[in-house]
Amino acid sequence: MIVAIASGKGGTGKTSLAVNLARTLERTLSLPVQLLDCDVEEPNAHLFLAGTPLGEETINIAVPDFDPDKCDACDKCVDFCQFNALASVGKTPLLFPELCHGCGGCTLVCPQDAIREKDYRIGVIRTARVGSITLKSGCLDVGVSLASTLVHALKDRLEDGVATLLDAPPGTACQAVATLRGSDFVVLVTEPTPFGLHDLTLAVDTVRALDLRFGVVINRVGVGDDRVQRYCAAEDIPILLEIPDDRRVAEAYSRGELIVDALPDYREHFARLWQAIESHSAVEVTA
Numbered sequence: 034m035i036v037a038i039a040s041g042k043g044g045t046g047k048t049s050l051a052v053n054l055a056r057t058l059e060r061t062l063s064l065p066v067q068l069l070d071c072d073v074e075e076p077n078a079h080l081f082l083a084g085t086p087l088g089e090e091t092i093n094i095a096v097p098d099f100d101p102d103k104c105d106a107c108d109k110c111v112d113f114c115q116f117n118a119l120a121s122v123g124k125t126p127l128l129f130p131e132l133c134h135g136c137g138g139c140t141l142v143c144p145q146d147a148i149r150e151k152d153y154r155i156g157v158i159r160t161a162r163v164g165s166i167t168l169k170s171g172c173l174d175v176g177v178s179l180a181s182t183l184v185h186a187l188k189d190r191l192e193d194g195v196a197t198l199l200d201a202p203p204g205t206a207c208q209a210v211a212t213l214r215g216s217d218f219v220v221l222v223t224e225p226t227p228f229g230l231h232d233l234t235l236a237v238d239t240v241r242a243l244d245l246r247f248g249v250v251i252n253r254v255g256v257g258d259d260r261v262q263r264y265c266a267a268e269d270i271p272i273l274l275e276i277p278d279d280r281r282v283a284e285a286y287s288r289g290e291l292i293v294d295a296l297p298d299y300r301e302h303f304a305r306l307w308q309a310i311e312s313h314s315a316v317e318v319t320a
Contacts, residue, residue, distance in 0.1 A: 041232025094135030
C-alpha cells in the first residue's frame with residue numbers, strides 16, 4: 034500500500050508524522066517499510082532517520098545540443114518550447130537548461146536534424162537503510178526548477194509489495210500533485226488554527242480532484258479551537274488521529290528524536306493510525 038502524507042502548508046508536522054509512522058510500522062507492527070522523502074527542495078527525513086548510506090544516484094534529463102553546421106536558425110524549436118527554455122540568439126538558439134523539461138519536442142520539430150541530446154543534472158537520490166526501513170531522499174540541485182521531474186524519478190524506484198510512505202512537499206503545487214498521484218491513501222496533516230483550516234481546505238480540494246481516498250490528522254490539538262473538527266464533520270472527512278499539544282513532543286523534536294522512541298506511550302497512537310488508514314483505504318498490508 035502506498036500512503037502519501039501531505040499538508041496544505043508547511044510546519045504542520047507532516048514529516049514528523051511520516052518518520053514516526055515509519056518507525057511504528059517497522060518496530061511495533063514488524064513490517065518492512067520504504068519511506069520516500071519527496072520534498073525534494075528541502076528533504077529532512079534523514080535528520081530523524083539516520084542510517085547506513087547505501088548510495089547516491091545522479092538524476093539527469095536530456096536537453097538539446099545544437100549542431101551549428103546544420104542549424105539554419107529557423108526558430109521552430111524556439112516557437113515550440115512552452116517553457117521558454119530556448120531563445121533566438123545568433124546562429125543557434127540559446128538554451129536555458131534550468132528551464133528545460135526534457136520533453137524532446139524541439140528535437141522532433143527540427144527540420145534540419147540539427148539537435149542532439151545531452152545529459153543535464155537536476156539532482157540526486159540518496160538511499161539509506163535504517164533497520165528494516167529503506168529511506169530514499171530526493172535532493173534537487175540549487176537553481177533547478179524541476180521538482181516534479183525529480184519526484185517522478187524517485188517514485189520510479191519504488192519497491193513492490195512493501196508498505197510505502199511518501200513524505201509529500203507542503204502545499205498543492207505541481208510537485209505535491211506529482212507525489213500524491215497513484216497513492217492508495219492520503220493523510221492530510223493540519224493544525225487547529227485559522228491558517229491550518231484555510232490550507233487544509235485547499236489540500237482537500239486537490240485530493241478530491243485527484244479522486245483519492247484520504248483522512249485528516251490534527252496536530253497540536255489544544256492550541257486553537259475546534260473549527261477543523263467541525264469542518265471535517267461537515268465534509269464527512271474521517272479524523273484519523275489527534276495529537277495533543279504536548280511539550281514533551283516538542284522537546285523530543287528539538288533533540289532530533291522520534292516521538293515513538295522518546296515517548297513510548299505514543300506508539301499505540303501511531304499503530305492505531307495505521308489501522309485507521311488500512312480501514313479507510315480498504316488495503317491491508319501484511320509482513
